[in-house]
Amino acid sequence: MSSFRRRVLGFLWRHPGAKTGVTLSPVVFWLALFVLAPMLIVLYYxxxxxxxxxxxxxxxxxxNYKxxxxxxxxxxxxxxxxxxxLNIFGRSLLLAFLTTLLCLLLGYPVTYWIxxxxxxxxxxWIGLFILPxxxxxxxxxxxxxxxLRDPSGFINQLLLQTGLIHEPLQLLFNTTGVIIGMVYTYLPFAVIPLYAALERLDRSVLEAxxxxxxxxWQRLWRVTVPLTRGGILSASVLVFVPSVGEYLIPDLMGGAKVNMLGNLIADKFFRDQNWAFGSALSIGLILLVMALLLVYFKVSRSEQVFERRV
Amino acid sequence: MSVVRSLGRASLPGLLGLVYLFIYAPLFILMIFSFNTAGNLAWWQGFSLEWYEKLLSYDQLWKSLRISLMVTGTAVILSTVIGTLTAYALYRWRFWGKRLFEGMLYLPMYIPEVVLGISLLVFFIFLGMPRGILTMILAHVAFTIPLVVLVVLARMQRIDWTLEEAAMDLGADELTTLRRVTLPLLFPGIMAAAFLAFPWSFNDFVITYFVTSPGNAPLPVLTYNLILGAKRSGAMGMINALGTLMTVAALLLPLVAVLLLRVRRFSLPGLHLLRKKRA
Known part of the structure; x- marks a missing residue:
């Protein structure tokens, strides 16, 4: 056993490439088989x-693409x-944009204070954001x-029982419900990079x-925000990317009216049994996400140059 | 003027309070109303444990919990091992195609979950594999590996790697160094990674939903089915009870972990005396 072990170690020592290969083979196997191969089949379909x-x-x-x-x-x-x-594409982009904007508007001031x-x-304080x-x-x-349900949901009951409203409000199964759900789910994704950027902010610049x-207000717009652009950008990407492909929230909180790309894809596969078209839509969504990430990497690289010079 | 100024100063902490309310109020309200006699109405009718009794005597719940623990337990162990190996190779060695490999590695984090789930389903159908526990484990390992790699890599950046050289100078071979020096140094990072991967896998719904069969519903899929049922019948009491139990368990888990890590780091008072005696 021990001579076997010595021989294996000796072999790996003489062939550093083999060492890397052995260490990485499980992950390569797993990702090639259960991430890459499924994607390629969808591309083929x-x-x-x-x-x-x-x-x-x-x-x-x-x-299918046409x-x-x-x-x-x-x-x-x-x-x-x-x-x-095209409307569903547009709606997904719009809802993801609104979610991102709201997450930044809520997240930036509070992380700034923290x-x-x-x-x-x-x-x-930050842990309380991450705990959920x-x-x-x-x-x-x-x-x-x-x-949010009407009329028996908590908010409607509170407003009805205290007499503030007489007709229940429609808060769920529409766009409002979807946006509330997405902001709630993705707010921590915005808070973490924003906090990292604001934490590194040099206070003497603020004092200056x-x-x-x-x-x-001038200090905020002309000093703090420009210096934390990197964090704002990361937060936007981290919220926007999962929002634009969201499936569950529009499925449960959107009712039948608010369909997003994720729901359209699932519908094409399972309700219409049109795998070819569903696959084309999936590839479209992946390309959309990849394009966003590419822009992000390009911009963040130029940001780094900017940060180094200052 | 001073009123305006003090309002201005209080506005940010005030907003912070409102954001915390936004985050936690829904969960607390859910918990409170899980003890309500009326299951479908969010207005207090009276205290009752009826929903908990119904939930705990629901056979499907225990079956789903077993499936969830089995899938997540296996997947987290596998992805922690694979992810740690990957992080080690990425941190220590240069190799051909490294940049391409890194790009590929984080792919599962960026691909929309619904697309990843459906393409896995299509792939399993293509292979003729029946959906169930195995397909869930395969999928869960795939999407938790990147998370493990990120967390372990972060720990590697804070390690004193000269200790590894010292061990080798003192005559330890590579495997002994790995086992006796490197792994103990990495241990907190590996634990943290497993600890983050656990809820990630346990709570995943979208991918899981597509790669399992109706007979093998883990906890999130069971919750989803109950919610769909409640959307029609309005019987939400049982889901409130289930949500309460799951949230309490989820919030206790990090607390327990923090306590455990504390105990590990600072050691129990007086424990060093016992250790010295034994030596």
């Missing part, structure tokens, strides 16, 4: 023709923009459904701005 009863015909085609954007007018047969899907005035309990990560995503969404007569 997106070029196939959809047959009757959910069958896939091996005729290569670009129709169908995302273009449809034919039912009466004239003329091609026209496919607003049904980073600058949090004192010795800073970590506790351990709780169930579904339970958190359900807790909001319980609050004050000494030079900057008003609080």
């Amino acid at each position: 997106s070029f196939l023709t959809n047959g009757p009863h959910g069958a896939l015909l091996p005729t290569p085609t670009l129709e 169908d995302v954007f273009i449809t034919e007018d039912l009466r004239t047969g003329q091609p026209e923009a496919n607003w049904l899907y 980073a600058l005035y949090g004192g010795r309990y800073k970590n506790l 990560f351990w709780t169930s995503y579904l339970v958190r969404i359900f807790a909001w459904m319980f609050l 701005a004050f000494d030079l007569g900057a008003r609080p």
Whole structure:
């Protein structure tokens, strides 16, 4: 056994490449098989023709990608923009944008206060944002459904019983519900990078701005925000990317009216049994996310250059 | 004027309080109303343990809990081992295609969950694999590895690596160094990684939902089915009770971990005396 061990070690010592290979083989195996291969199959299916009863015909085609954007007018047969899907794309982008904006508007001021005035309990204050990560995503969404339902939800009951309103408000199963759910779920994603950036902020720069007569708002807009651009950018990406592909929140809190890209994809696969078209939409969503990340990496690299020079 | 100024000064802590209310109030209200006699109404009717009795005598709950623990337990062990190996290789060695590999590694964190879940389902159907415990474990390992790598890498950046050289100078071979020096140094990071991967895997719904069969519903899928049922019947009491138990368990877990780590780091008072005697 021990001579075997010595021989194995000796071999690995003489061949550093083999050492790397042995160490990385499990992860390469796992990711190639259970991340990359499924993606490639979806990519392959997106070029196939959809047959009757959910069958896939091996005729290569670009129709699926064309169908995302273009449809034919039912009466004239003329091609026209496919607003049904374009609207869903637009709605996903808009909802993700609103979620990101709200997360920044809520997250920035409070992390600013924690980073600058949090004192010795800073970590506790930030920890309170991260703690819900351990709780169930579904339970958190359900807790909001319980609050927002009408007429028996908590908020409606509170307002009705105290006589502030007489008709229950429609808060759930619409866009409001989806945005509340997404801001609630993704706020910690914004808080962590914002805190990291604000924590590193050099306070003497803020003092200098004050000494030079900057008003609080001027100091915020012209000193604090520009110096924490990197954190704002990271926070935006971390919120926007999962929001734009969100599935569960619009599924549970959106009702039938608020469909997002994730729901459209699931519908195409399972309700319409159109795997080819669902695959094309999936590839579209992946490309959208990749494009966002590419822009992010480009911008954040130039940010780093900027930070080093200052 | 001074009123305006003091209002201005209090506005940020005030906003912080409101944000905490936004985060925690829904969970606390859910907990309070899990003891309400009326299961479908968010207005207090009277105290009752009815929903807990119903929940705890619900057979499917125990089956789902078993499935969840089995899947998450196996997946977290596997992904912690694989992720630690990966982080070690990434930190210590240079190799061909490293940048490409890193890009690939974090892919599961960026791909929308619904796309990853559906493509895994399509892949399992393509292979003719029946969906169930095994497919769930395979998927969970895949999406928890990047998280483990990130956490272990963060720990590696704070380690004094000269200790490894010292061990080798003193005649330890590579495997002994790994076992007796490097792994103990990395241990807190590895534990932290497993600790983050656990809820990540245990609470995952979207990917799990697509790679399991109706007969093998882990806890999140059971919760989802109950919520869909409640959307029609309005019977929310049982979900309130389930949510309360899950939230309490989830919030206690980090607390227990912090206490355990404390005890490990500072040692129990007086414990060093026992140790000295034995030596």
